Amino acid sequence: MTGQGVVFKYCTCDEGRVGQRRSRRCPRLAERGHGLWAFDTRMPDLTGRRRQVRRSGFRSKSAACRVRDELLAQTPELRAGAVWTLEQWLKHWISTRTSIRPTTARSYQSHITLYLLPHLGHYRLGQVTARQLTEAFAVLAQQHNRYGEPLAGSTLHRVKATLRAAFNAAIREGLVTDNPARRIELAPARRPHAVVWTEPRVQTWRRTGEREPVTVWTAEQLATFLQNTNTDRLHALWHLIALRGLRRGEAAGLRWCDVDLDTRQLVISQQRVEVTGAILVGPPKSAASRRTVALDPHTVAVLRAHAQRQRFERRAADEDWTDTGYVFTKIDGLPLRPSYVTNRFRLLRRNLGLPPVRLHDLRHGAASLAHCAGADLKLIQDQLGHASIVLTADTYTTVLPPAQHNAAAATAALVLDAARRVRGDITRKSRAERRRANRITARRKPCLINLNPQVSGLALNLSKQATSRRGRATGEQPLSA
Numbered sequence: 001m002t003g004q005g006v007v008f009k010y011c012t013c014d015e016g017r018v019g020q021r022r023s024r025r026c027p028r029l030a031e032r033g034h035g036l037w038a039f040d041t042r043m044p045d046l047t048g049r050r051r052q053v054r055r056s057g058f059r060s061k062s063a064a065c066r067v068r069d070e071l072l073a074q075t076p077e078l079r080a081g082a083v084w085t086l087e088q089w090l091k092h093w094i095s096t097r098t099s100i101r102p103t104t105a106r107s108y109q110s111h112i113t114l115y116l117l118p119h120l121g122h123y124r125l126g127q128v129t130a131r132q133l134t135e136a137f138a139v140l141a142q143q144h145n146r147y148g149e150p151l152a153g154s155t156l157h158r159v160k161a162t163l164r165a166a167f168n169a170a171i172r173e174g175l176v177t178d179n180p181a182r183r184i185e186l187a188p189a190r191r192p193h194a195v196v197w198t199e200p201r202v203q204t205w206r207r208t209g210e211r212e213p214v215t216v217w218t219a220e221q222l223a224t225f226l227q228n229t230n231t232d233r234l235h236a237l238w239h240l241i242a243l244r245g246l247r248r249g250e251a252a253g254l255r256w257c258d259v260d261l262d263t264r265q266l267v268i269s270q271q272r273v274e275v276t277g278a279i280l281v282g283p284p285k286s287a288a289s290r291r292t293v294a295l296d297p298h299t300v301a302v303l304r305a306h307a308q309r310q311r312f313e314r315r316a317a318d319e320d321w322t323d324t325g326y327v328f329t330k331i332d333g334l335p336l337r338p339s340y341v342t343n344r345f346r347l348l349r350r351n352l353g354l355p356p357v358r359l360h361d362l363r364h365g366a367a368s369l370a371h372c373a374g375a376d377l378k379l380i381q382d383q384l385g386h387a388s389i390v391l392t393a394d395t396y397t398t399v400l401p402p403a404q405h406n407a408a409a410a411t412a413a414l415v416l417d418a419a420r421r422v423r424g425d426i427t428r429k430s431r432a433e434r435r436r437a438n439r440i441t442a443r444r445k446p447c448l449i450n451l452n453p454q455v456s457g458l459a460l461n462l463s464k465q466a467t468s469r470r471g472r473a474t475g476e477q478p479l480s481a
Contacts, residue, residue, distance in 0.1 A: 007039045010036060011026030012036065039054070039058075040053075041053050041068060041072070043071070085121060086121055086122075086124070088125075089125045093169050111162040115159050119136040133180055133181060153189035154189040154191075156189070157189045160186060164181040195215055196216055197218060201215075201355075205356075216357060216364045217355070217357055217361075219372075222369075225352060235306070236306035236328070237341065241366070242365060246293070248338050248341055248359055248360065249338055250284065253271040253281060253335075255270075259303065259327060264294065265294050266293050268291050269290060274338045279335075291385045345359045363384070366383075380392055
């Protein structure tokens with residue numbers, strides 16, 4: 001066993017004090033059947049570092065040696081999978097991820113720290129089963145978030161996606177051969193759909209405070225907000241987000257070199273995001289997010305007024321001005337923090353007494369307004385920078401009330417026109433059937449009245465003569481009139 005560690009016997013009987021075990025000092029260890037066996041060895045992991053590995057609970061020395069030898073005979077990758085805990089692997093995995101976005105890395109780290117390590121970190125990486133994962137997620141479903149509400153189904157699905165990604169990486173490294181996270185069954189998470197702040201919903205909110213998770217303003221409510229903030233320094237920013245659907249980070253990261261007011265368009269080429277208090281400047285959220293956004297003449301006028309205001313602030317600041325090239329800045333020229341934009345919008349909305357919406361909900365509203373104005377889904381997808389039109393259709397195109405009324409009227413008109421055509425067909429068919437029935441009846445019914453007097457008299461005489469002949473033949477006398 002040289003170089004393979006040690007195999008030893010230990011005892012689990014009480015020593016007379018609570019929480020104390022005799023371990024390897026028990027005088028009864030020499031007795032047959034008393035105590036258990038364990039082994040302690042060291043073996044290198046994937047990083048080349050030698051780690052201590054200890055296993056215990058074997059009934060015999062031979063069983064402990066067999067498990068130790070099997071472990072040492074495995075490849076370094078499988079050995080690491082059998083030795084490493086899930087906590088060790090998750091920490092190693094997240095520390096080596098270099099190709100993901102900072103916000104994605106922050107999300108992964110949050111899932112690992114808050115949910116995965118407390119419930120699954122102690123399991124061996126190569127011994128995790130789908131049953132263990134299912135039980136852990138059942139416990140997670142009973143937890144509450146920072147607002148005291150149960151964890152949303154979407155959160156559980158994102159945590160599961162993080163775990164699946166970690167196991168997929170372990171498979172690529174050769175640490176495990178299966179991904180048990182793919183067999184976790186969770187209740188389907190429904191994507192929240194934006195609802196419009198109609199007057200009944202506004203009254204209910206003012207009375208009870210109840211609101212939907214995602215809400216959008218009507219065109220009138222949005223116009224009220226924009227009109228009452230036309231003197232705000234960031235009026236052009238609210239205008240761009242509300243009408244063209246820019247993300248917060250895209251608006252905060254917009255530079256004048258990306259804006260062409262003469263051709264009425266701007267290019268989304270970067271964004272500013274806030275990760276654990278630090279501001280990071282990087283590419284847009286996805287490849288589809290790098291896009292060109294068309295501008296209407298009114299938006300161009302708003303941006304020209306904003307540029308003029310910024311030039312005035314630059315002259316007023318003089319040497320204190322920092323030329324950063326950003327469209328939306330502080331009064332000294334420095335770029336805005338995304339969190340400041342959110343807080344500023346919330347304050348303006350509250351001061352105006354409008355129903356609550358998030359800053360990101362203005363992006364939902366921009367899609368709904370474009371859809372209501374007649375833009376098709378493909379144009380809206382390009383405007384918002386979505387990689388999939390399904391997301392655009394399912395989440396961002398809540399139809400506003402006027403469009404709903406027009407669609408309802410068009411549907412009713414279609415049905416009513418069809419009903420009139422069907423009713424006309426039935427009427428024409430009934431008339432034709434009646435005429436056909438009359439002709440058949442006229443052919444089958446004997447003629448009882450003849451309007452020609454001569455023909456009628458001749459028929460009456462012939463009838464009398466026939467009756468007289470029948471009477472002479474039978475001996476009957478005709479009745480007198």
